[in-house]
Amino acid sequence: MNPLENRYTRLVGIDHPIVQEGLGPFRTPKLAAAVSNAGGLGTVSMPGFPDDLADGAKLLREHLEECASLTDRHFAVNIPVGVDGTGEILGFTDVYIRAVIEARKAEPELEKRITVMTTSAGFFGPYGRMIQDAGMIHQHKVGSTRQAVKAAEAGADVVIAAGFEMGGHAPSKAVHTYVLVPSITDAVDIPVLLTGGARNAKGLAAALAMGADGVAMGTRFITTHDNSDWHPAYLQALLDAEEGDDVAFNGVYGPCRGLRNEASQHLLAESCDLGEAGRMNPVEQIQWKIDRMQAAQTDGDVEGGLVLTGQVAAEIQSLVSVAEFVPQMAQEAADILSSLAARYAGVSQPA
């Protein structure tokens, strides 16, 4: 049963309007496959920026192949569009988008499975057309209504409305989902997903009530039994987090949300005190941040590493299994919407 089938689920060919969004620079092939197998849409994430981008492209291809070997359903891939200080698109974006297109051309199994590409961070420019011409659905993550309209006008198939409470790189305008999502769903006609702060059926029902077509989650999916590629200490740090334990610091593309700890203290946007990282040049700073993110995820260094998470971690107390969680979340959201409709039916009718 697909109780929340809608234009988005039909467009991307999934059962439930529930997406596991990109979680780079980390490994997510197993998690993505688990989410797609459960009837949602899983996403393979950007693998990081090694000195030699050919190594990064090779790793990305391995992740795509691993995911395809674990599911016979559709999945997505996320490539951020990084831009430098002058607005130039960074080299990794081009290399990685082309690597996905090449991989799909070379392997019919990948072509069947990788049906969606999500761009994020900066504006996608010519890459939107390139993604669609290659036969993929193009989703773009935005942090403002203006960016949503620009993406829709430039031909994106779906926009993902990213609120400031989200984990990882957050919008520089710092607008939260409750304000942003209804504004974007009024402004564009294409499907809209909410990202940031959703963790359960209540969040999904609320997103649908605000005119969105589904939710794209990060933190809830990190804290699952299926995310076995990440160090257990990372998952435990998120389960232990309480309200107020997160902070937005200077990330790679702008503000970035993670746990308040020794590493994020160096990068606090409020104080503009870059500490140890501040004594490095911009390229070294980016590498330091990526290294610190990967130290948390692969080595479990949750004090010296950057532990990216959304505010919603404070409300998550235990790991769940994706196979049960995804269909249950959809069913419960449908039940909430039906019970609200029943409760308020007739309220506006004359007596």
Ligand SMILES: Cc1cc2nc3c(=O)[nH]c(=O)nc-3n(C[C@H](O)[C@H](O)[C@H](O)COP(=O)(O)O)c2cc1C
């Ligand atoms: C650890 C982590 C890494 C992330 N990496 C990326 C990324 O590479 N690209 C991207 O577009 N968003 C990234 N995000 C944002 C997520 O895709 C998603 O939009 C966000 O987690 C939603 O907020 P939530 O955590 O409250 O569900 C990341 C988030 C986290 C927590």
